[in-house]
Amino acid sequence: LKGELAELVNESATTTDGQRIRLFANTGLLADISPGLANGAEGVGLYRTEMPFMLSDTFPSEEEQEHIYRQVLGAYAGKPVYMRTLDIGGDKPLPYFPIEEENPALGWRGIRFCLDNSALLMTQLRAMLRAGRDSDNLHILLPMVSNTGEIDALRSLLDDALAQLGDEGYPLKRPPVGIMVEVPAAISLLPTWAPRLDFVSIGSNDLSQYLLALDRNNPRVAAAYDHLHPAVLREVARVTAIADEVGLPLSLCGEMASDPAAVLVLAGLGIRTLSMSAARIPRIKWLLRTISQADAAALAQRALHMEHAADIRELLQQALRERG
Numbered sequence: 001l002k003g004e005l006a007e008l009v010n011e012s013a014t015t016t017d018g019q020r021i022r023l024f025a026n027t028g029l030l031a032d033i034s035p036g037l038a039n040g041a042e043g044v045g046l047y048r049t050e051m052p053f054m055l056s057d058t059f060p061s062e063e064e065q066e067h068i069y070r071q072v073l074g075a076y077a078g079k080p081v082y083m084r085t086l087d088i089g090g091d092k093p094l095p096y097f098p099i100e101e102e103n104p105a106l107g108w109r110g111i112r113f114c115l116d117n118s119a120l121l122m123t124q125l126r127a128m129l130r131a132g133r134d135s136d137n138l139h140i141l142l143p144m145v146s147n148t149g150e151i152d153a154l155r156s157l158l159d160d161a162l163a164q165l166g167d168e169g170y171p172l173k174r175p176p177v178g179i180m181v182e183v184p185a186a187i188s189l190l191p192t193w194a195p196r197l198d199f200v201s202i203g204s205n206d207l208s209q210y211l212l213a214l215d216r217n218n219p220r221v222a223a224a225y226d227h228l229h230p231a232v233l234r235e236v237a238r239v240t241a242i243a244d245e246v247g248l249p250l251s252l253c254g255e256m257a258s259d260p261a262a263v264l265v266l267a268g269l270g271i272r273t274l275s276m277s278a279a280r281i282p283r284i285k286w287l288l289r290t291i292s293q294a295d296a297a298a299l300a301q302r303a304l305h306m307e308h309a310a311d312i313r314e315l316l317q318q319a320l321r322e323r324g
């Protein structure tokens with residue numbers, strides 16, 4: 001299979017009945033750039049900026065950030081890069097900025113932390129904008145959004161950053177801005193937020209964690225933490241329908257995008273952009289090229305009517321076995 005997968009690098013992920021699905025890479029390390037491109041990534045669906053922050057021993061300066069971001073944007077010139085603002089806190093602690101909390105998953109993290117430290121966020125936005133100057137592929141993605149004020153505050157900071165850079169002699173246009181759909185509250189508010197957003201990306205890792213109230217990293221409950229839980233599937237289906245209705249481009253960038261069983265459902269629901277670690281791209285592409293959109297849609301409908309994650313997985317595994 002290995003040789004067969006390698007031959008697919010320059011082929012698209014198109015189902016047997018002609019539905020094209022874009023496969024993007026998740027990255028955060030500069031070392032991931034080459035494997036991403038080598039595996040045929042058509043863009044970066046999630047650039048985790050906390051990685052360079054974690055590798056540094058202090059908050060990186062605007063210049064240091066710009067230098068790193070520019071390499072990612074440059075390497076993917078002509079392809080979209082969804083660069084996420086700093087998502088620390090929760091399961092992503094920064095060694096030089098410890099946050100002591102009783103319940104970090106529900107605490108000071110992602111956009112909440114950034115808006116409370118707006119100088120830090122401003123530095124990051126300026127670095128992103130400066131880095132994106134020449135390649136025209138920067139998209140800004142916001143983590144952990146759960147209320148309207150967060151989007152408005154971010155947009156206003158972004159306008160300030162653009163105005164500052166304009167005054168400094170760098171007139172720039174505003175890049176597309178989108179949010180992670182990973183806090184359940186974001187789902188019912190999507191129609192309200194749609195006019196303010198250019199795209200959305202489902203973060204299935206945190207969305208599963210928060211829908212099921214199961215710590216994504218707690219081994220005791222690891223067996224129950226499952227993106228094929230019927231509630232997760234039904235919420236993903238709901239997001240897909242809402243995004244379609246309000247005309248928001250949708251992607252999915254959690255681990256679910258690299259699970260072949262889940263991919264059958266995601267393709268069936270009509271999700272057209274999946275982002276995953278680069279190494280998983282060839283196998284998922286191979287799978288998508290063996291199925292029809294119509295069969296995937298029928299499987300998704302069956303899965304959505306089932307009650308148990310185990311039954312859903314069995315249904316999907318059976319379909320995978322039939323495809324070898």
Ligand code: PEP
Nearest residue numbers: 182203204205206253254
């Ligand atoms: C997610 O939550 O699904 C996601 C992709 O982001 P992260 O894993 O970085 O929290």
Ligand code: MG
Nearest residue numbers: 182203205206
């Ligand atoms: Mg997340």
